[in-house]
Amino acid sequence: MINKVLILSSLLSLFAFGLILLTSHCSTDREQSLTRALLPLPEEAKTIDAAGHFGGQLRYALAGEPETFNYVAAIEVRSRTVVGLTTASLLEFNPGDQRVADGLAKSWEFSPDGKELRIQLRQGIRFSDGEPLTADDVLFTFERLYDEESSNVLKDALMVGGEPLQVEKVSDFEIVIRFSKPHGGAEYLLSNIPILPKHLLKDHIKPIEQAWTLDTPPEDMAGLGPFVIAEHFPGRRTVLRYNPHYWKVDSEGRRLPYLDEIVFEFIEDRDTQLLRFKAKELDILDQLLRPDDFQMLVGSVGVSTEDVGPSANLMGFWCNLNQGLNPETNKPFLDPVKSEWFQNRGFRQALSCSINRADIVRNVYTGYASLATTLIPASNRNWHAANIDGFQFDPAKARQLLSSTGFSWKGGHGSETLLDPAGRAVELEILTRTDDVAGRTAAMIQQDLEALGIAVSIRQEEMRAVIGQIMRARDYDTALMNMDFPIEPSDIMNVLSSGGAMHVWNPLQVRPASDWEARIDELMLLQGTLLDRDRRYDAFHEVQEILALEVPFIPIVNRNILVAWQPHIKNLRPASVFPYGLSEIWAVYLVP
Amino acid sequence: MIRFAWRRALESIPVLIVLSFIVFGLFKLVPGDYLSEMELNPTISSETVEKLRHDYGLDRSLPVQYWLWLKQIVKGDFGYSFAQRRPASDLVMERVGGTLVLTASAFSLALFLALILGLISALNVGRWPDGLSLWLSLAGLSLPTVLASIGCLYFAYWTGWLPVGGADTWRHLILPSITLAIPSAAFLARTLRLELIDTLGQPYVRAAVAKGLPEWRVVWHALRNAANPVISLAGVTLGGLLSGAVVVEKVFGWPGLGSLIVDSLLMRDLYVALNCVLLASFFVIVANFFADLLLALNDPRVRCR
Numbered sequence: 001m002i003n004k005v006l007i008l009s010s011l012l013s014l015f016a017f018g019l020i021l022l023t024s025h026c027s028t029d030r031e032q033s034l035t036r037a038l039l040p041l042p043e044e045a046k047t048i049d050a051a052g053h054f055g056g057q058l059r060y061a062l063a064g065e066p067e068t069f070n071y072v073a074a075i076e077v078r079s080r081t082v083v084g085l086t087t088a089s090l091l092e093f094n095p096g097d098q099r100v101a102d103g104l105a106k107s108w109e110f111s112p113d114g115k116e117l118r119i120q121l122r123q124g125i126r127f128s129d130g131e132p133l134t135a136d137d138v139l140f141t142f143e144r145l146y147d148e149e150s151s152n153v154l155k156d157a158l159m160v161g162g163e164p165l166q167v168e169k170v171s172d173f174e175i176v177i178r179f180s181k182p183h184g185g186a187e188y189l190l191s192n193i194p195i196l197p198k199h200l201l202k203d204h205i206k207p208i209e210q211a212w213t214l215d216t217p218p219e220d221m222a223g224l225g226p227f228v229i230a231e232h233f234p235g236r237r238t239v240l241r242y243n244p245h246y247w248k249v250d251s252e253g254r255r256l257p258y259l260d261e262i263v264f265e266f267i268e269d270r271d272t273q274l275l276r277f278k279a280k281e282l283d284i285l286d287q288l289l290r291p292d293d294f295q296m297l298v299g300s301v302g303v304s305t306e307d308v309g310p311s312a313n314l315m316g317f318w319c320n321l322n323q324g325l326n327p328e329t330n331k332p333f334l335d336p337v338k339s340e341w342f343q344n345r346g347f348r349q350a351l352s353c354s355i356n357r358a359d360i361v362r363n364v365y366t367g368y369a370s371l372a373t374t375l376i377p378a379s380n381r382n383w384h385a386a387n388i389d390g391f392q393f394d395p396a397k398a399r400q401l402l403s404s405t406g407f408s409w410k411g412g413h414g415s416e417t418l419l420d421p422a423g424r425a426v427e428l429e430i431l432t433r434t435d436d437v438a439g440r441t442a443a444m445i446q447q448d449l450e451a452l453g454i455a456v457s458i459r460q461e462e463m464r465a466v467i468g469q470i471m472r473a474r475d476y477d478t479a480l481m482n483m484d485f486p487i488e489p490s491d492i493m494n495v496l497s498s499g500g501a502m503h504v505w506n507p508l509q510v511r512p513a514s515d516w517e518a519r520i521d522e523l524m525l526l527q528g529t530l531l532d533r534d535r536r537y538d539a540f541h542e543v544q545e546i547l548a549l550e551v552p553f554i555p556i557v558n559r560n561i562l563v564a565w566q567p568h569i570k571n572l573r574p575a576s577v578f579p580y581g582l583s584e585i586w587a588v589y590l591v592p
Numbered sequence: 593m594i595r596f597a598w599r600r601a602l603e604s605i606p607v608l609i610v611l612s613f614i615v616f617g618l619f620k621l622v623p624g625d626y627l628s629e630m631e632l633n634p635t636i637s638s639e640t641v642e643k644l645r646h647d648y649g650l651d652r653s654l655p656v657q658y659w660l661w662l663k664q665i666v667k668g669d670f671g672y673s674f675a676q677r678r679p680a681s682d683l684v685m686e687r688v689g690g691t692l693v694l695t696a697s698a699f700s701l702a703l704f705l706a707l708i709l710g711l712i713s714a715l716n717v718g719r720w721p722d723g724l725s726l727w728l729s730l731a732g733l734s735l736p737t738v739l740a741s742i743g744c745l746y747f748a749y750w751t752g753w754l755p756v757g758g759a760d761t762w763r764h765l766i767l768p769s770i771t772l773a774i775p776s777a778a779f780l781a782r783t784l785r786l787e788l789i790d791t792l793g794q795p796y797v798r799a800a801v802a803k804g805l806p807e808w809r810v811v812w813h814a815l816r817n818a819a820n821p822v823i824s825l826a827g828v829t830l831g832g833l834l835s836g837a838v839v840v841e842k843v844f845g846w847p848g849l850g851s852l853i854v855d856s857l858l859m860r861d862l863y864v865a866l867n868c869v870l871l872a873s874f875f876v877i878v879a880n881f882f883a884d885l886l887l888a889l890n891d892p893r894v895r896c897r
Binding site: 064065067068073075076151153155156157209210213214215233234235236265266267268269271272275276278279281462463464465467468469471473483485486491492493494495500501502508 | 860
């Protein structure tokens, strides 16, 4: 009896569960489109060449929660993606044509000696809470960024020639910025400084980067970007709503942005992201889209896709060029025998010639990556040196380079061993992070180097451990890592100058360890002080030539930016530089 | 009873202290810290990183850092999230509700399924319902949580009956709860089956049947006697549910402690990780305490002890 009741009750439970599923499916929770406030337009609004429809919501996946709502504290890409849409700068970097254009400033002019920049602000611009923007807000921003107590992420970039910029108010809508010496990257630098609302932050006594955390009420924050933070649900999503006071208008003189809301959903798992995109619960996938998934989406019905081209994310391989002693053990950081090989330019060139980048692009990136020839990707139209080929894949040349520097081989074909000039077998270890792409790339390089007779092992460690090894412990042979390179040469100073902490092959040198590093230091300082674009290009081109010849860093591939979106989203202008699919978001609209 | 609760609470303090020290030690043993990733940013100088390291106290030795943290706790300050620049306890409290809801729902589901499957099996030993129930529980035990989670997501995607991840309505809770409940339900069902088979074979049960007691009353008596090990194990299972929640929360995008633990460990956000681990351990201790209480309620012999 009880047996039958049990079986029957379990069947009934199953049936009830099914019923719940079916009935719950019928409910809908679509939000109503918002009605746009009718507020007077700024006297000097910026006109954008666009025409679209107003309203609607864009749903975008982030790999996790942002860390802050304060651009000045935003280090990682999630915060920068969200907060970047709520701020604006004096000048604007356009990801499409990669030029700096007018922003909050309607015009700007350098003095003949290049040390003074006179800026006229647009009149009639208001923060998202309705307060007007004046020169006082600009002055306040610089004052708080230079605050001694502050460790904000923009402070270092704002030190030109080791000195802070002097910002002076001429009138409510005119300021003058003085540089201790001419700065070639001045315009780009200003395009990265968000202007903060003095009226909201003047009473914040702590360092500025500690303001506006995730629990700050949205009404206590305001910005000049196309959107404002509207709601934040910890661990779930952040909702941005249009800024009713935004200062850009479309071709018909209507205030942008077209979208009512952008919803950032925090979805860490890539499979879940893809499924939610396919289930039309997400509208765009870009930074997080894997090449295999992109390939599957290409040609799918009801999905738009674009391979935007190489990003500034470069997979690079380098030998440890540290020759110093470890102060703790008083022993060399690196085995002197290996150090001898790595200091040999011919050896480094041969390593570069032995790596088959095309195979890596095909096998690791399913074809969605681009061969790298210099540190600067081909998509960086301003600074990439197109005529430099570097030491590309050429096994015969690799052998020739090694022979000419005294290396030899023993053993027959297929089981050869490379011997150094002293007859020692060449063996090395590749240090890389525990990441699928890095691991597979390391395995491909291992295969290529073994074909040259080098015994190679791979050591994979968690990223922070790898950084610790490279920057401090320095006890590694070779390293493979992907890094994001900024698009402005002055921002790469820390990597290229010999004293830089990110001069990964031999960081923080007291004085340049080699003549070519000394020359790079000289050229990097020079390009920083030149205002003439062509002369800057020439100086930076020479830097790229030296790097290509000396090969301290072997550029392997640049990952391509892949974007997929739902076809009802129009006027999307994906770019190969940040913020990728969300570039020029004010002009994006939905088909009703 | 109150003395029993006090004793258990006091016993848990050294456990939590040792655990916090282990987490602290592990953080220090692994190279790199929260600021390591910042060192890869070409626009930030090493001086800025070092200043931050000093401000955050990351340049201090392990015992000093630990001692300062213990002193802070006495003042009610559980540390600071490096990433979010606000109190670590705030972050943890924002997420704890999510994990509690998910774990409670998964635990109830696991108990319900275990009871049904265990009873069906034990009352039909050797027949097809027993075989089916055994097979189901074996499958449930063998199925890795990640695979079950992804399988459930595909189910939601293909049928369109349920949302693919997220955490807004009760519908979002269904699939994560099922995924999380499967292994625990299977484990508890098998234990209950064995205990019940053993109890139903006891002379006093046969005597009760011979005296003509209704079947449901016989089974009820047997169930109460067979329940002791299951109740103890259920307390332990709750700990397993919390660790399973780490995977399930990640895959389904459920905002709970699990995903916060993983993120803070990966980012080396020391005090957030520490708060999460301690709170999760506290839950396990509380769950075991309640299991002991239930045991006492169910079995008068335990009460006498």
